Amino acid sequence: MATNVIMPALEMAQETGKVVHWLKRAGDSVQKGEPLVEIETDKVTVEIEAPASGVLRDVSANEGDVVPVGQTIALILAPSEAGVARAAATVMPAASAAATGAVPMAPAAAAASGGASAGAVKASPLARKIAEQHGVDLARVKTASGRVEKADVLAYVEGQKASPSSGNGRAARLAPASPKARRLAAERGVDLGAVRGSGPGGAVLALDVPTTPRPAMAAPATPRVGAPTVGTVWRIMAERMTTSWTTAPHFYLVREVNVSRLASWLERARQQTGAHITYTDLLVKLVAAALAQHPRVNASWKDGAIVQNTDINIGLAVAIDDGLVVPVIHRADTLGLAQLAARREDIVSRAQAGKLRPADIQGGGFTISNLGMYGVDAFNAIVNPPQAAILAVGRIADRVVALNGQPAVRPTLVLTLSCDHRALDGARGAQFLGALAELVEEPLALLV
Amino acid sequence: MAERELTYGEAVKEAIAEEMRRDPRVFLIGEDVAEAGHPFKTLTGLVQEFGTDRIVDTPISEPGYAGIGVGAAMTGMRPIVDVMFGDFITLTMDQMVNQAAKVHYMSGGKIKVPIVFRTTLGATRRSAAQHSQSLHAWVSHIPGLKVALPSGPYEAKGLMKTAIRDDSPVVIFEDKMMYRVKGPVPADDYTIPFGVAEVKRAGTDITIVATSSMVGVALGAANLLEAAGISAEVIDPRTTWPLDKQTLIESAKKTSRAIVVDEGYERYGVTAEIASVIAEGAFYHLDAPVKRIGAMDVPVPFSPVLEDLTVPTEKSVAEAAKVLCRKA
Numbered sequence A: 001m002a003t004n005v006i007m008p009a010l011e012m013a014q015e016t017g018k019v020v021h022w023l024k025r026a027g028d029s030v031q032k033g034e035p036l037v038e039i040e041t042d043k044v045t046v047e048i049e050a051p052a053s054g055v056l057r058d059v060s061a062n063e064g065d066v067v068p069v070g071q072t073i074a075l076i077l078a079p080s081e082a083g084v085a086r087a088a089a090t091v092m093p094a095a096s097a098a099a100t101g102a103v104p105m106a107p108a109a110a111a112a113s114g115g116a117s118a119g120a121v122k123a124s125p126l127a128r129k130i131a132e133q134h135g136v137d138l139a140r141v142k143t144a145s146g147r148v149e150k151a152d153v154l155a156y157v158e159g160q161k162a163s164p165s166s167g168n169g170r171a172a173r174l175a176p177a178s179p180k181a182r183r184l185a186a187e188r189g190v191d192l193g194a195v196r197g198s199g200p201g202g203a204v205l206a207l208d209v210p211t212t213p214r215p216a217m218a219a220p221a222t223p224r225v226g227a228p229t230v231g232t233v234w235r236i237m238a239e240r241m242t243t244s245w246t247t248a249p250h251f252y253l254v255r256e257v258n259v260s261r262l263a264s265w266l267e268r269a270r271q272q273t274g275a276h277i278t279y280t281d282l283l284v285k286l287v288a289a290a291l292a293q294h295p296r297v298n299a300s301w302k303d304g305a306i307v308q309n310t311d312i313n314i315g316l317a318v319a320i321d322d323g324l325v326v327p328v329i330h331r332a333d334t335l336g337l338a339q340l341a342a343r344r345e346d347i348v349s350r351a352q353a354g355k356l357r358p359a360d361i362q363g364g365g366f367t368i369s370n371l372g373m374y375g376v377d378a379f380n381a382i383v384n385p386p387q388a389a390i391l392a393v394g395r396i397a398d399r400v401v402a403l404n405g406q407p408a409v410r411p412t413l414v415l416t417l418s419c420d421h422r423a424l425d426g427a428r429g430a431q432f433l434g435a436l437a438e439l440v441e442e443p444l445a446l447l448v
Numbered sequence B: 001m002a003e004r005e006l007t008y009g010e011a012v013k014e015a016i017a018e019e020m021r022r023d024p025r026v027f028l029i030g031e032d033v034a035e036a037g038h039p040f041k042t043l044t045g046l047v048q049e050f051g052t053d054r055i056v057d058t059p060i061s062e063p064g065y066a067g068i069g070v071g072a073a074m075t076g077m078r079p080i081v082d083v084m085f086g087d088f089i090t091l092t093m094d095q096m097v098n099q100a101a102k103v104h105y106m107s108g109g110k111i112k113v114p115i116v117f118r119t120t121l122g123a124t125r126r127s128a129a130q131h132s133q134s135l136h137a138w139v140s141h142i143p144g145l146k147v148a149l150p151s152g153p154y155e156a157k158g159l160m161k162t163a164i165r166d167d168s169p170v171v172i173f174e175d176k177m178m179y180r181v182k183g184p185v186p187a188d189d190y191t192i193p194f195g196v197a198e199v200k201r202a203g204t205d206i207t208i209v210a211t212s213s214m215v216g217v218a219l220g221a222a223n224l225l226e227a228a229g230i231s232a233e234v235i236d237p238r239t240t241w242p243l244d245k246q247t248l249i250e251s252a253k254k255t256s257r258a259i260v261v262d263e264g265y266e267r268y269g270v271t272a273e274i275a276s277v278i279a280e281g282a283f284y285h286l287d288a289p290v291k292r293i294g295a296m297d298v299p300v301p302f303s304p305v306l307e308d309l310t311v312p313t314e315k316s317v318a319e320a321a322k323v324l325c326r327k328a
Helices: A079-089 A094-100 A107-118 A125-134 A150-162 A179-188 A232-247 A260-273 A279-293 A337-352 A426-441 A443-447 B008-022 B046-050 B062-074 B086-106 B136-140 B153-165 B214-227 B245-255 B270-281 B304-309 B314-324
Strands: A003-006 A016-022 A035-040 A045-049 A054-057 A066-068 A072-077 A250-258 A299-302 A305-308 A314-316 A318-320 A323-325 A366-370 A389-393 A397-403 A406-420 B005-007 B026-030 B055-057 B078-082 B116-121 B146-148 B170-175 B182-184 B198-201 B206-210 B232-236 B239-241 B258-265 B291-295
Touching: A016 A232, A035 A072, A035 A232, A045 A232, A125 A150, A232 A323, A250 A397, A250 A426, A260 A279, A260 A337, A260 A406, A260 A426, A260 A443, A279 A314, A279 A337, A279 A366, A279 A389, A279 A426, A279 A443, A314 A337, A318 A337, A389 A426, A406 A426, A426 A443, B005 B008, B005 B153, B008 B026, B008 B046, B008 B153, B008 B170, B008 B182, B026 B062, B046 B055, B062 B078, B062 B086, B086 B116, B086 B136, B086 B170, B116 B153, B136 B146, B136 B170, B136 B239, B136 B258, B136 B270, B146 B153, B153 B170, B153 B182, B198 B214, B206 B214, B206 B245, B206 B270, B206 B314, B214 B232, B214 B258, B214 B314, B232 B245, B239 B270, B245 B258, B245 B270, B258 B270, B258 B314, B270 B291, B291 B314
Parallel strands: A314 A366, A366 A389, B026 B055, B026 B078, B078 B116, B116 B170, B146 B170, B206 B232, B206 B258, B258 B291
Antiparallel strands: A003 A072, A016 A035, A016 A066, A035 A045, A054 A072, A250 A406, A299 A305, A318 A323, A389 A406, A397 A406, B005 B182, B146 B239, B198 B232
8 A cells, every 4th residue: 555645734824845855765665754855844844754664656746846735745655565666676786787697597507407397398309409598497388288389488488588587596687768867867866776667668768767956965976085974954954054144134132141030940940840840941931921022023034024923932952963953842931831841851852862743843933042051151043044033042150240339149141142133123132132131030020 | 922833853954954054064864864854754855955965865774874974074074874763773883882982082182073873762653673762871871972862842953953063973862753742942043052951840859850752751740740749850861971960969869769761771771870870979868769760671562552561651650759759
């Protein structure tokens, strides 16, 4: 049973999705749940998992294609049905094909192996001679009359030629393809063995070769020896950060805040809930409240207009081995601290395990990036497009501050807000950061 | 004013007459060419204008008058040697192949042989096996000979005039079935350059290279194919040597498929040569094997029913094209 791979709807109003990159090629075997293809909407790029286990076939959407939601973009054939197709398409390197050659068997060996059984078979002398020449075991030649004649042997030989896969030890040949198809496949980096041909005898014709060349980034022509290979996550990060840095004019607002009250709140919350609540959870809660007060920050610059988000969905920048991902805590303003902590633990652990689902990374309206655990005092983050702002959180440390005209030591934290100047101006950003700073310094304000 | 139309035969005669008026060294020699005006009536009236000194009837001896022609050309004349049926060029092979084609080279360029062998090809005239062959591949094989295959009245005049003015030996094959075909022929003094193919019809899906009367067959096939949703490009090389390889290859690169249609025998023929040129030049652009369609490899039958089966037709060419385009 073939399973359809369809273009998913990742967002409410999404009509089409773009195939960014196939992580598997036609002909590859895939496991259910394995990342299959990267789909891009105007907001996010996500990996879509294989809906079933089997062999990927009939990939109809090429990289770069924009496809309507719900359309089938590939099939996954169950291992049983795929096995047959796969065997037929198997390509052997030319060298080994040449080495094994087209000679079915050495004549001597054939005569020896055929001798025992052939003796009992009724056959004309000519048929016997031809069978010997072709290394055919007469016992395997089927006839209507029971007596093997010349034509029967020749038909058997032809039949063997026609189905090379059935021949014992017969070498697999180059996949049949027109010269043009072969050239196009080479130019586009397509494995001809994985393409289903529509030509005579299943030959691959030009039309059968997927049209879109693979992005150069995915397949560097000459990778440097020893250079780390770039994974999908890293590539997406590189592309999105480049987009942001080159299209969104950034500005930065910095505030140092006193976190004495935040620390006591954290202690209280842990005691009350018994949950493993972190400063990040508190910040998510506070940022959600600040965004509720200043909805203009929860917005995007899109096609010459500012589009405000309806929900407060806060992304957390999570470092994983492959790069950076930003899973989202949806409707963070509606969640209690214990729920926030549970959600955070869930998405962070799944991010690190590479098991994020499309829903986990879509819909973010604001991002928090915390490098405090690395001892960073403060940093300027790059806005995560298409969002308007990102909050960079440094470490909590005892710092000297002026208190009533006297130097005093207090635990503080530096918050840096990076803003896309197309969606926000300095005053609006400052107002939001001010509200957030007040909440951090006096979390009780949440209650008002 | 409507364009002037001539038959293929009239166009040939006009070309010869114009060239004979223009250049007194041009004369025509052959069997039944003077008073009879040629068995195909293509030369009627020429002897009245130019006299028997320039329109020379000979005994039935192709080797003899072909030799006279070569000698005359070597000594400064510009003869047109008329070989009634293309089948008879087998009798003139030494004169054409070993003499005319070689003299310029073997004399170190001192002697030119500006001779035109005018002969015919084409079956379906019910003329049986010795008068129906298309043997232009024989001479196309020989370095030193140029070979022209006019596909219509316009080409018949233009190519003949070019042949007469060329300083090398030229063999020009007229399709004997086309003599009554009419078409626009300018009254002007025009020539058609050798080695320049003409795209008779532009298309995108398949290239049909056709020679002589097969050009008409190919154009008919293209019409059939258009109805089937296949856009065929039809190319007339006009000369098999010199051969406009570039045009053929470029077209095949564009369409990815090619058929070569020629009325010579298919095996070891003009179709094979042109198909090979295309396969070599456009290999990495081809999406199907280059298909040859020539005359059936049999002595041409006298039986009309059988004879008609031996030559390519619009339908057979269209069917082959559909197979190559995967639309059969």
